Amino acid sequence: MKAKSMRLALSTAILAIVLSAPGRAEDTAKADFAPQALQAKIAYCKTCHGVSGQGFHGSTPIPRLAGQQPQYLENQLRAFIERRRENKYMYNVAHVLSPAMQTALAKYFSSLNTKPVGGAPKELVSAGKKIYEEGFPDAQVPPCASCHGPEAKGDGEFPRLSGQLHDYVFNKLVNWSAERGQDPKNPDTSAIMQPIAHNLTKSQISAVAAYLNYLE
Amino acid sequence: MKAPMIKFVRSKIAVLALVASTIPSLAGGLETDRFRNCTWCHGESAQGYEPAPRLAGQRPRYIENQLLSFRAHTRDNPFSKQYMWGAAANVSPMMAHNLAIYFSTLSPKAADDGDKQQAATGRALYEDGNPDANTVACAVCHGPNAQGTRDIPRLGGLSYHYLKRKLEQWGKGYHAGAKPPMPQIASKLSPNQIEALASYLSFVK
Numbered sequence: 001m002k003a004k005s006m007r008l009a010l011s012t013a014i015l016a017i018v019l020s021a022p023g024r025a026e027d028t029a030k031a032d033f034a035p036q037a038l039q040a041k042i043a044y045c046k047t048c049h050g051v052s053g054q055g056f057h058g059s060t061p062i063p064r065l066a067g068q069q070p071q072y073l074e075n076q077l078r079a080f081i082e083r084r085r086e087n088k089y090m091y092n093v094a095h096v097l098s099p100a101m102q103t104a105l106a107k108y109f110s111s112l113n114t115k116p117v118g119g120a121p122k123e124l125v126s127a128g129k130k131i132y133e134e135g136f137p138d139a140q141v142p143p144c145a146s147c148h149g150p151e152a153k154g155d156g157e158f159p160r161l162s163g164q165l166h167d168y169v170f171n172k173l174v175n176w177s178a179e180r181g182q183d184p185k186n187p188d189t190s191a192i193m194q195p196i197a198h199n200l201t202k203s204q205i206s207a208v209a210a211y212l213n214y215l216e
Numbered sequence: 217m218k219a220p221m222i223k224f225v226r227s228k229i230a231v232l233a234l235v236a237s238t239i240p241s242l243a244g245g246l247e248t249d250r251f252r253n254c255t256w257c258h259g260e261s262a263q264g265y266e267p268a269p270r271l272a273g274q275r276p277r278y279i280e281n282q283l284l285s286f287r288a289h290t291r292d293n294p295f296s297k298q299y300m301w302g303a304a305a306n307v308s309p310m311m312a313h314n315l316a317i318y319f320s321t322l323s324p325k326a327a328d329d330g331d332k333q334q335a336a337t338g339r340a341l342y343e344d345g346n347p348d349a350n351t352v353a354c355a356v357c358h359g360p361n362a363q364g365t366r367d368i369p370r371l372g373g374l375s376y377h378y379l380k381r382k383l384e385q386w387g388k389g390y391h392a393g394a395k396p397p398m399p400q401i402a403s404k405l406s407p408n409q410i411e412a413l414a415s416y417l418s419f420v421k
Contacts, residue, residue, distance in 0.1 A: 044350035047397040048357070056397075058357035059365050089345075089356050094349045 032100050041101060042108055045093075052114040053067035054163075061168035066112035069154040073106035075188070084183045085190070116163030128211025131204055139199045144208065147192070152215055159190045162215035169209035173197045251318060257299065262322050267295055269378045277367040279316035285391075293382075293390040326373030330415030338416025341409055346348030352401060354413070362420045374419030379397055379414035 029113070045065070050056040055064035065073065079085035080094040097105070134145040148157045154160035161169065172179065176197035180190035200208075255261075257268040264270035271279060285291040286304035307315070330338075342362070345353035346361065354371070358364055362372030371379065386402030405413070 043400075044352065047352045047401060051396055057366070059355070059359040060354070089353055092344050092353065093347050123276050156268065 004037035007158040018100075020171075030100060031100050031104065036191050038101070038104050038108075041097075042107060045105065045109070049113075050117075053112045054114045054117050055165040055168065057165070057167075061165045061171060063168045064116075064164050066105075066110040067153075067163070068110055068160050069156060070103075070110040070160065071156045072173045073156060073160040074102050075157050077102045077106070079180075079188060079190075082183060082186065084181060084186055084188055086182050114163070116214055117165065118214055118216060120208070120213035121164035122208075123208040124210035125214060126211075128207035128209065131208045132211055135198070136204075141196055141199050150181060152212055161212045164209075164212050166206075166209040166213035168174075169200075169212060170205055173200060173205045173209075174196075174202065217248035218325065227257040251315070254315065254319070258319075261354040263325050264327070264375055264378065264392055266375065266377050270300075270324060270374055271319040272322035273373075274320055274370055275364045275366065275368065276313075276316040276320035277282070277363065278369040279319055280312045283312040283315065283366050284309065285394075290393045291391050293385045296359075324370070324373055326421050327375035327418045328373075328410050330376040331411065332419075334412040334415040334416070336416075337357055337417055338412035338414070351404065351409075352397075362417055371417045374417060376414045379417055380410055383414060 006197075006212045016151060047095040048056060048058060049065050050062075053064065053066035056062045077083060077090075077094045077097065080087055083091070094102075131141075133146045133150075135141045135146075144152070148154055148161050150158060152162035174197075176190075177194055180187060181194060197205075199208070254271070258264055258271050260270075262270065262272040264272075275404050282291060282306050286296055286300040287307060289297075289301060290392070304312075339353070342354045343360070345351045345356075354362070357368050359368075364370035364371065383402050383405060384407075386399050387405065389403075392399055
């Protein structure tokens with residue numbers, strides 16, 4: 001019962017946020033670049049995100065982009081540009097991209113189907129799966145699966161989490177309020193995740209991250 | 217002034233390479249003997265000489281990997297071939313591990329030998345890259361203060377000459393088997409960009 005009412009509250013919150021999001025006028029933007037320019041930009045992204053978009057460990061974990069939801073990728077690129085999401089490097093990278101280029105890059109990376117790199121502690125996987133599928137109703141943590149999908153493939157602006165680098169997931173959830181939703185005048189879907197990330201302990205986050213890390 | 221010094225260092229390096237490759241019994245010798253062999257070229261406190269990079273404060277996993285890649289001949293630039301292939305020939309994986317940990321614990325000093333005029337340009341490239349030209353920011357992997365992490369080397373304070381030579385060599389196809397993305401990134405840098413980066417990094421504490 002409790003879980004059900006929480007899910008309802010959550011979907012109401014999501015609806016409210018989605019409805020309040022500004023319209024996306026650039027959706028129909030035409031290609032304003034040569035095919036070679038797209039290829040060069042893809043190679044540039046892969047320098048840091050891995051040759052198959054599988055993610056890479058730089059001085060901090062650089063996320064997997066392969067198979068990511070295109071709408072999520074586009075929204076994040078705009079979030080970096082609009083400073084809703086705080087990341088110095090990605091601001092630099094993203095602010096020179098035309099809307100059409102953003103769309104083309106999102107489409108390309110969403111089409112990749114790369115095996116997860118793995119590396120997370122395997123002993124945490126089963127605990128992580130349980131959290132992912134059931135959440136903690138008493139701690140106001142809904143099942144992750146309710147938004148990110150039973151196989152963690154994501155949907156629209158809700159990101160795919162399967163195969164993501166575990167230390168990336170950990171860093172994001174631990175620092176959620178410092179990195180996401182940074183423009184109070186322009187709230188975005190990241191607000192949904194804020195209380196959930198806050199209510200998870202670090203060891204619970206590690207477990208969920210380990211589960212997702214191996215999920216294809 | 218500089219040339220005789222280099223000659224002197226080179227002759228010492230040659231001796232080291234010879235010693236290390238012809239006396240396998242050293243492999244079982246005292247740890248201190250090993251450190252001394254390295255410090256002949258890399259300096260008493262491992263701060264490096266012109267041909268031999270500073271090892272002090274370097275990431276241990278990087279040092280270990282490089283020793284193994286000298287042994288496997290995959291790091292194949294001229295100085296590596298000339299000196300380090302011989303020097304590393306009898307270094308066992310365990311010895312490589314121990315040497316790496318030892319040198320990583322020594323405190324590094326910045327070489328400060330770059331061109332000050334170019335440091336600002338180098339810093340901008342290091343920190344921001346050039347998104348219009350699809351050049352990535354070095355800081356993404358090597359860290360905001362060029363301190364490195366895991367097997368990604370510390371670059372801050374290495375000598376201008378070493379950095380310049382190494383960056384140029386990526387573009388000439390040396391060490392091509394190194395893990396991506398370094399060969400791909402560096403082979404696209406212009407000579408001016410290399411000068412600026414090497415200058416900036418030589419001053420980083």
